[in-house]
Amino acid sequence: MTNIQAVHQFFPVGQGLFATGSVEFWPPARRPRRIVNTGGPPRPAPVGPYRWVYDCGSSSGKRLVTNAIDDLKHDCQGEKIDLLTLSHFHNDHISGIVELLNGIGAKTLMLPWAPLWHRLLIGFEQGLRAEDPEMLFYVDPVQYFIQEAGDGFEQVLFVMPSNGDGPPFSTEPTAAPEPPEDLDDPGKPSGPGEPVSYGDLEGAYGHLDHRIRMLRSGKAIFIHKVWEFLPYNDPATEPDDPFGFASKVDSLRGSLLNRNQDERQSALDELKTLYEMTFGRGAAMNNVSLMLYAGAVGPWTGQRICNCECLYHRFIGACGCWKEHEVRGAILLTGDGNLNSAAKWENLESYLDARRARRVSVFQVAHHGARANWHDGLAALVAPKTSVFSSEPRHSYGHPHAEVLRDFWTFGPIQVDQLSGFSFRVHLER
Numbered sequence: 001m002t003n004i005q006a007v008h009q010f011f012p013v014g015q016g017l018f019a020t021g022s023v024e025f026w027p028p029a030r031r032p033r034r035i036v037n038t039g040g041p042p043r044p045a046p047v048g049p050y051r052w053v054y055d056c057g058s059s060s061g062k063r064l065v066t067n068a069i070d071d072l073k074h075d076c077q078g079e080k081i082d083l084l085t086l087s088h089f090h091n092d093h094i095s096g097i098v099e100l101l102n103g104i105g106a107k108t109l110m111l112p113w114a115p116l117w118h119r120l121l122i123g124f125e126q127g128l129r130a131e132d133p134e135m136l137f138y139v140d141p142v143q144y145f146i147q148e149a150g151d152g153f154e155q156v157l158f159v160m161p162s163n164g165d166g167p168p169f170s171t172e173p174t175a176a177p178e179p180p181e182d183l184d185d186p187g188k189p190s191g192p193g194e195p196v197s198y199g200d201l202e203g204a205y206g207h208l209d210h211r212i213r214m215l216r217s218g219k220a221i222f223i224h225k226v227w228e229f230l231p232y233n234d235p236a237t238e239p240d241d242p243f244g245f246a247s248k249v250d251s252l253r254g255s256l257l258n259r260n261q262d263e264r265q266s267a268l269d270e271l272k273t274l275y276e277m278t279f280g281r282g283a284a285m286n287n288v289s290l291m292l293y294a295g296a297v298g299p300w301t302g303q304r305i306c307n308c309e310c311l312y313h314r315f316i317g318a319c320g321c322w323k324e325h326e327v328r329g330a331i332l333l334t335g336d337g338n339l340n341s342a343a344k345w346e347n348l349e350s351y352l353d354a355r356r357a358r359r360v361s362v363f364q365v366a367h368h369g370a371r372a373n374w375h376d377g378l379a380a381l382v383a384p385k386t387s388v389f390s391s392e393p394r395h396s397y398g399h400p401h402a403e404v405l406r407d408f409w410t411f412g413p414i415q416v417d418q419l420s421g422f423s424f425r426v427h428l429e430r
Contacts, residue, residue, distance in 0.1 A: 002028050004226060004296055004428040005046075008331045008362050011068035014060025014418035015392040015399070016092040018068050019333060019364065021294070022049035023227045050223050051076060052083040053106070054292055054333045057095035060392050060418050065096035073104050080105040083192075083221065083229060084153070087335025088112065088289040089122050089138065101145065101152030108191050111141065112233045112290035113158040113201065113214070116256070117249035120268075121239065122288065124275045130268035139256050139264065142212060157193045157213045158201060159290055161235035164217035166351035170228075170297050192221040222297070230293040232351055234337065234344075237287035243278035245271075289337040289366075293352055295330025295359050300428040328385055329426035330359040334366040340375050345382070361385045362424050365408060369400020379408040386412040388422055 003026040011018040024046045053072070058065050084106035087093055100106075114122075116139070123138030137144040142156050193213035201214065215221070221229040248271065249256070255267040339345050349357040363384035367373035368391035379387065387408040391399035393415070405413060414422045 002026065002226065002430045004300070004426070006227070006294075006296075006329060006426040006428070008424040008426070010364075010388055010390055010414075010416045010422045011064075011071070012416060012418050012421040013058035013064045013068055013390070015368065015395040015397065016058030016060060016065070016095070017055040017087070017335065017364070017368075017390045018057065018065065018096065019054040019390075020052065020072060021331070022051045023223055024048040024050075025224050025226055047224060050082045050227070051079070052085070052229070052294070053081050053100070054085045055087050055093040055335060056084075056097050056100045057091060057093040058418075059092040059095070060395065062095070064418050066099065069096060069100050069103055072100075076104055080107050080154075082107050084109050085231070085290065085292055085333075086111040087291070087333070087337070089119065090336065091126065093335060094137075098145075098148045098152075101149035105152045107154045108157050109145065109153045109155070110157040110159060110192075110215075110231065110290075112231075112288055113160050114238070114288050115246070116253065117241070117246040118238055118288070120249060120271060121245070121275065121279065124272055124279075130265045130272060135268060139268070146211075155191060155211050155213055157191070157215055158196075159215045159231045159233045160217055162217045162232045162351055163235040164351075166353060167218050167220050167230065169353040169355055170225075193219070226297055228293075228295065228297050230352060230356070232291040232293070232348055234287075234289070234291075234347070236347075237289070237338070239287060243274075245274065245278060248274055287338065289335040291335060291337045291348065292333045293330060293356055293360075294333075295356065296428055298430075300329075300430045328359055328361040329428055330356065331362040331364075331424075332357070332360045332382070332384075333364045335364075336367040336373065338373050339366050339378055340373055342375060342377070342381070344375075345378060349381075358383070361426070362388060363411075364388045364390065365400065365404065367399075368397070369404045370397070371401040371404055374401075374404045374407070376403070376407060379411050382411070384411050386414055386422075386424060388414045388416055390416045392417050 005024045006021060008021045009019065011020070025048055026046050056065065056069070081100075081104055084097075084100070086097065086109070101109075119138040119141075123135055128135045128138070136147065145153060145156070191213065193215040196212045196214050201212070215231065223229075252267040252271065255263040258264070339348070360382060361384060363382050363386070365374075365387050369389040389400045389405070391397075393399070400415075416422050
């Protein structure tokens with residue numbers, strides 16, 4: 001028998017988001033070649049835990065994030081985080097990332113790919129100036145993390161826009177784990193995604209290419225083929241550019257991406273002036289947000305669900321369709337993603353495959369429960385067992401908004417703020 005134990009956790013960071021979790025896998029016990037009365041084959045040691053983090057930031061106070069990082073560091077027991085995901089580039093989601101990388105470290109740092117001109121718009125929208133050290137993150141995130149965290153991460157994985165049909169829905173988990181890649185070259189970073197070739201990702205990185213990988217549309221990250229992480233980078237998030245801002249950024253690309261600080265600052269000053277003259281101060285660029293599904297591969301026994309409408313189920317109370325054997329236990333993290341229409345949810349559900357989307361036990365409600373990123377009836381479409389609002393109701397934003405909370409009221413709403421967190425444990429077997 002194969003077993004999985006997964007934990008989903010949200011730290012109390014107030015107005016922000018810091019989610020984490022782990023996955024442990026017990027492969028089936030191997031039968032001895034000789035028949036010996038030992039009371040059954042010994043249970044093998046677990047594989048893992050594989051640890052993940054999704055965002056690490058807050059606008060409610062640095063101490064909240066530091067305390068949460070200290071708790072996570074104790075749990076990691078000297079091991080690096082396997083997968084650290086940034087949903088997007090706003091301070092209340094990334095303010096603790098550098099501290100996390102320096103204090104614990106990460107093997108893979110995953111973030112959504114957006115073109116340079118779009119990243120700069122996001123940076124300017126937040127009021128950053130050319131001389132601010134954080135502005136380098138929006139110009140060249142890899143160089144920024146190397147400058148601020150050094151060896152605190154092994155590689156960066158850029159998730160490309162999810163403009164394909166999505167990955168196939170796999171139904172048969174593998175019993176035994178496979179060895180990691182590149183065992184013959186331990187000095188070479190390896191992991192999810194594929195290496196970046198010259199010209200990929202705008203050719204921004206040069207000598208850093210060996211630390212950069214990319215995950216194309218339709219690809220997932222598999223953990224021993226029994227658990228998967230499937231990111232979704234909404235291809236519709238790129239803003240309109242009626243003023244030719246992208247062309248101006250392209251003309252200054254050399255100055256922006258080289259190592260001459262004076263040239264870079266001069267180019268940023270020029271672009272900041274253009275941004276304020278054309279887009280205006282405080283223009284809304286809050287679009288990019290990498291969503292992340294995590295769950296078991298294929299059907300597992302355990303808590304069973306069935307929400308189909310077949311007559312057999314209606315009269316007998318059970319049915320033979322696949323839904324009867326599906327297990328809730330997956331988590332869907334949305335960051336500040338935009339789900340403000342039924343079409344937005346349908347696009348996400350289509351990419352994931354409906355059978356994944358209907359497995360979600362824990363749903364992180366987008367943008368702290370803001371009405372602008374939600375539409376009436378969304379809760380019934382997602383139908384999670386638990387709906388997590390990571391926000392601070394006393395904050396000036398007033399998240400979660402009342403109409404969003406009402407929509408999720410019958411779907412286990414949980415308020416995570418600076419006083420209370422949330423943890424959910426899943427046991428699966430096959």
